[in-house]
Amino acid sequence: MHADTSGPATVSESAPARPVERGLPVNWTLAAATAARLMPPGPRTTPAAAAELVDRLRTDSARAEGHVRDVTGLGHDLPLLPADVLDRPAWARAAVEGMDVLTSGAELPATARPLRTVTSAGAGVQLGTLLAYMGARVLGQYDPFGGPDRAGRLIVVAPNVHAVTTALDVDGEQFGLWVCLHEATHRLQFTAVPWLRDHFAGLVTDLLTLQEPDSTKLTRLPEAIRSLRSVEGERPDVLALVELLQGPEQRAVLDKLLALSTLLEGHADHVMDAVGPDVVPDVAVIRRRFTERRRGGGVVDRLLRALLGVEAKMRQYAVGAAFCREVEAAAGMSGLNRAWESPETLPTRAELTDAQAWLRRVG
Template structure:
């Protein structure tokens, strides 16, 4: 939120943590990324200091209350502390996102490169990442970062200016919308805190994907097929213009196998959170149906430039993840109840594959 005529009302990170080093596992200047994102971040909506303080305190309380509701619905996390979220402004979120990405990718082992080359590459990557975060920072409502916060133990964040802006744009009840947003992010926190192996498993997949390398000549050999797929000329339905399809087709067999696991897990995490936030129901969020409908329409909307950027950033693919993952969770719960759905969290072996996400009965047969 930005100052108005009544004085400053900026929501800041209560404990900002700047990146501790340049580089890490990837050739990225993390400090430059954070600085670039902060400088390019568009200003947030204007409001009074009193309204800003009220929103911050309400969102902090909502985040803990939301997780209580999520636990009642899912049966996960009994005995864990109910903690408030860190309610941040846009710039503080960008700094926290950079710190989390640094921690997540620190385990990647890339081929060594000369110091001057790495320095130049890191600067370019840092500037590009900062620009992307500046775009995302004006839109993200909340995030649970399993690798952020003190000691890298996880951090739930809610971006107050964006919640305020979305509430106005959707014309919905502010208190209900804030709680609804917190339900999604609190579900993510519970996924990682109630499932002991999930954090390391996710980090391991990311490190494996980044570490596996193959000659550029192999990727170039696959480029014509990838371009035909992107144009929809290879006979595959539903993949025309799909940037994710291009990325997949450029991967080698080992990379593709890891990417499949990572995409399946991400789809489950996002879909499960969407399913749970709606499963909490109108008893907690009376206008949940209206909020869901308007929010879904907002996800699909935007001008042509905004839609292009979302496609290039993979946001469109992420939206499909929400739909596919939520449909899987609904189907499994109808057939086997919440206890049956919770079997996905027993071990890495019980996670659904990408094929099973679109075929819930196949997953039920395998684990049952």
């Protein structure tokens, strides 16, 4: 190939940008419909008992946040709002709406419309199937991106609260309030910390936008499997494999996202127990039985939980709660609240297992 020297030199034009599409290729409507179709019905109860439970959970959610504010010192100027108490299919619809909003900023390589249609339909069915499994188990959640105005939505799933209350053989009023304490803490995290919502969404967007082609990940698969086998005394999990398959940029973002989610979950678990027996007299019994239930289940159930990353999430609760306990013991709740000052004061994944290192860094 020869250079053209017949005319004045010119700056060559850069290659045209690859076309991109925003949002994940998921048929969200199909996902919600699939979840509703596959989800098992809730436990049987009388209409009067169901109505009483719904009313109580709505009241408990607002009351719980008042207790959380007293413990944490956060958000005292915010309104106390009731939760949306839903059944299982309504939770699935709400979860789909929130995921759609959360992932809408991701920029992915554009695909031909017929291929995207097929891909989104398959992804919708897969997501709906997973939601059907989770929908019979989730007790509640705070969705920072849900609700009619996308300003956030606290949800409690009434049939699941009723089912777990029965399975654990605990006081129903205390257990409902205890569940609300956890979810109300999540709501307070996102409403009392003004930068948290956008920071979380930005990390998710960055992680999805940096996704590499499957062919690139496949080249890392043999090394990833060898690394998993070489870790003695550790039970391999899906999350570990996902991390090993990431490129350097992805792994850096994933580290931040995992550290944040671990703090969020651990902080909520720590606070719900810190409220203490004055509010939930049987808190120690409830915590013990609930933790045992988290670890239990049949072989198929445990396998599904591992594949869905639920086992990894359980470890997040434990690691995050231990970090919060150690920090509060050393520096008080005001010291723990330093974590919420800015993205820079959030603990790293390494610091979550070395609270003293975080305390030294943030002063």
